[in-house]
Amino acid sequence: MTHVNVLDPGASPLDYYGFELRRHREAAGLTQRQLGDIVNYTGSLVGQIETARKLPTPEFSERVDAALGTGGLLSRLVALVMRSQQPAWFQQVAELEVRATEIYSFDTHMIHGLLQTRAYARAVLGALDQSRLDDRTAVRVARQKIFEKEKVPIFWAVLSESALYQEMGDRRTMREQLAHLLAFEDNPRINIQILPFSAGAHAGLQGSFDVYRFADDPPIIYTEGYGSGHPTANPDTVVDCSLRYDHLQASALSLRDSAELIRRLMEERYGEQHASDGGPVA
Numbered sequence: 001m002t003h004v005n006v007l008d009p010g011a012s013p014l015d016y017y018g019f020e021l022r023r024h025r026e027a028a029g030l031t032q033r034q035l036g037d038i039v040n041y042t043g044s045l046v047g048q049i050e051t052a053r054k055l056p057t058p059e060f061s062e063r064v065d066a067a068l069g070t071g072g073l074l075s076r077l078v079a080l081v082m083r084s085q086q087p088a089w090f091q092q093v094a095e096l097e098v099r100a101t102e103i104y105s106f107d108t109h110m111i112h113g114l115l116q117t118r119a120y121a122r123a124v125l126g127a128l129d130q131s132r133l134d135d136r137t138a139v140r141v142a143r144q145k146i147f148e149k150e151k152v153p154i155f156w157a158v159l160s161e162s163a164l165y166q167e168m169g170d171r172r173t174m175r176e177q178l179a180h181l182l183a184f185e186d187n188p189r190i191n192i193q194i195l196p197f198s199a200g201a202h203a204g205l206q207g208s209f210d211v212y213r214f215a216d217d218p219p220i221i222y223t224e225g226y227g228s229g230h231p232t233a234n235p236d237t238v239v240d241c242s243l244r245y246d247h248l249q250a251s252a253l254s255l256r257d258s259a260e261l262i263r264r265l266m267e268e269r270y271g272e273q274h275a276s277d278g279g280p281v282a
Helices: 013-027 032-039 043-050 058-068 073-084 088-099 118-125 133-148 171-182 235-251 255-268
Strands: 102-107 154-160 190-195 209-213 220-225 228-232
Touching (some): 058 073, 073 088, 088 228, 118 171, 154 235, 190 235
Antiparallel strands (some): 220 228
């Protein structure tokens, strides 16, 4: 008789997801392999997710919901699973992102997590720690599901020009990342401005920060250190950082000029180069 691992659905969101996946699969009379064949994943992966040894993805959840007729249950649960897998110190911030009606970010040296491609995020997260890199990358990218909500929050990013030059991964990764930024060019709710080197001394010299605004709660300012996050609703801090953000937006390039700078760097710095024999080089 095959031993079936018994999950405690109350142990964690990941365990609860696995419990529900197994319950609905068995109710449908399918083996792990049969379900895997239907949704184009391996039966082994289905088993690993059922036993909380592997993170499900939104894509996996959508396919299984459709195959098992769960009414979108797993797609709703996967958002909780992803947030629960964030570092403990960041989970509160991930919740702020979900609740916020407006998010304003200033970043000094890399692209904000809500705007990162999978390859860029993987390069950032793997700089010092290669463990569970696929899962940690999936968790970061899953935060971007807030842009698929019925009412997308207003997101405004001011990026230092240095973030466009700091090469994460390889040149292809950076080219794809800059192209991803340009994909928001015509989206009025997701706006990207570049703070150019020519701005000189500016209001963000003390470092990156985010401003979260909500429908019914006071704004929150978030700053980050090594392995720690610092959200605060202190009114003086909110006023100070809001003023700083106004000055950063005023010093930054316009939305159109920002897009042109991104486009130019994408081609000139990260575009395909050619060897002397005419063939492309990486």
